[in-house]
Amino acid sequence: MKPSIFFALALALAVLALALGGRKALADAEGGWHTTEYGGLTVTALSDSTGSMPFTLFYDITAEDFAALAKAGGSPSESEVTSWINAFLVKKGNQLFLVDTGMGAGPSIVPLISAAGYTPEQVTHVLITHFHSDHIGGLLDKDGNPAFPNATLYTPVRDEAYFMPGSGPGVNGTELARKVTAPYKAAGKYQAFEPGAQIAPGVKSTSLWGHTPGHSGFAFETADGPFLCWGDIVHAYLVQFARPEVTLSYDVDRPAAAATRRKVFNEAADGRYLVAGAHLPFPALGQVLRKGGGFVWSPYQTSAPADGTAAPPPADGGQAPAPPAAE
Numbered sequence: 001m002k003p004s005i006f007f008a009l010a011l012a013l014a015v016l017a018l019a020l021g022g023r024k025a026l027a028d029a030e031g032g033w034h035t036t037e038y039g040g041l042t043v044t045a046l047s048d049s050t051g052s053m054p055f056t057l058f059y060d061i062t063a064e065d066f067a068a069l070a071k072a073g074g075s076p077s078e079s080e081v082t083s084w085i086n087a088f089l090v091k092k093g094n095q096l097f098l099v100d101t102g103m104g105a106g107p108s109i110v111p112l113i114s115a116a117g118y119t120p121e122q123v124t125h126v127l128i129t130h131f132h133s134d135h136i137g138g139l140l141d142k143d144g145n146p147a148f149p150n151a152t153l154y155t156p157v158r159d160e161a162y163f164m165p166g167s168g169p170g171v172n173g174t175e176l177a178r179k180v181t182a183p184y185k186a187a188g189k190y191q192a193f194e195p196g197a198q199i200a201p202g203v204k205s206t207s208l209w210g211h212t213p214g215h216s217g218f219a220f221e222t223a224d225g226p227f228l229c230w231g232d233i234v235h236a237y238l239v240q241f242a243r244p245e246v247t248l249s250y251d252v253d254r255p256a257a258a259a260t261r262r263k264v265f266n267e268a269a270d271g272r273y274l275v276a277g278a279h280l281p282f283p284a285l286g287q288v289l290r291k292g293g294g295f296v297w298s299p300y301q302t303s304a305p306a307d308g309t310a311a312p313p314p315a316d317g318g319q320a321p322a323p324p325a326a327e
């Protein structure tokens with residue numbers, strides 16, 4: 001049985017607790033981490049959890065079209081599709097970047113980081129794509145201290161303004177955003193970045209606004225071309241590659257989210273980027289290819305890289321990352 005609820009993108013605590021209770025612990029059963037060498041980077045995908053997204057969350061698509069795409073993609077249900085929650089650890093020289101932190105409680109990415117051969121103390125930069133709970137939920141340990149004590153936390157300034165207004169109740173997610181950022185601010189390890197800001201040499205933010213006002217990607221320059229961590233450009237890969245215009249209720253600005261998705265798909269396909277997606281099938285590394293009038297997702301392990309040579313064999317964490325239960 002897979003969890004029935006999900007994608008609690010930072011709503012009421014009760015909703016959050018219910019979602020956490022329904023999480024599937026890939027980490028325990030299937031390894032939960034996966035390392036790939038790419039262009040001088042060592043990229044480790046971390047599987048926080050999986051869940052299902054019902055049709056009722058989606059906009060700009062009919063139930064019939066949704067069902068047809070789900071069925072064509074092998075989904076066991078035509079009224080919901082599986083989604084994943086991933087974070088990414090990127091080693092670049094002697095710097096260790098963590099892109100997003102998962103939901104955090106219960107099974108968390110910290111044991112996965114250790115299993116992959118790193119320690120939380122080695123993380124130098126925590127890069128947050130946006131302030132939803134499935135991205136910032138893992139910032140603190142169980143005692144409320146920074147889970148990555150030596151890292152500086154980087155957050156998009158436009159999400160900071162939206163989720164952490166100076167006073168007042170704010171929006172759904174405000175309470176969590178204030179809570180998880182406070183210890184980093186108190187330690188002097190917090191930076192809000194402007195759209196397009198250079199985070200570190202060879203690491204740049206890119207505005208992907210729409211899903212949230214500050215939603216951002218992180219582009220790493222590599223010897224083999226760009227590597228883009230694109231956060232929530234895609235929530236439901238069986239649906240949104242074929243139909244980039246499809247949005248969902250979590251999008252703060254749905255038309256902007258759809259326009260940004262199409263723009264990024266085009267750029268990624270033209271530039272043959274290696275992409276990492278927070279909600280793509282673990283280990284969630286691959287390329288965007290054009291097909292007909294739409295796009296398709298090509299997982300890195302099975303796709304030919306830009307130079308046409310065989311992709312290197314992945315290095316896995318003890319146990320090979322089995323396909324998700326829903327497949």
Ligand SMILES: [Zn+2]
Binds near residue numbers: 009132135232279
């Ligand atoms: Zn998300």
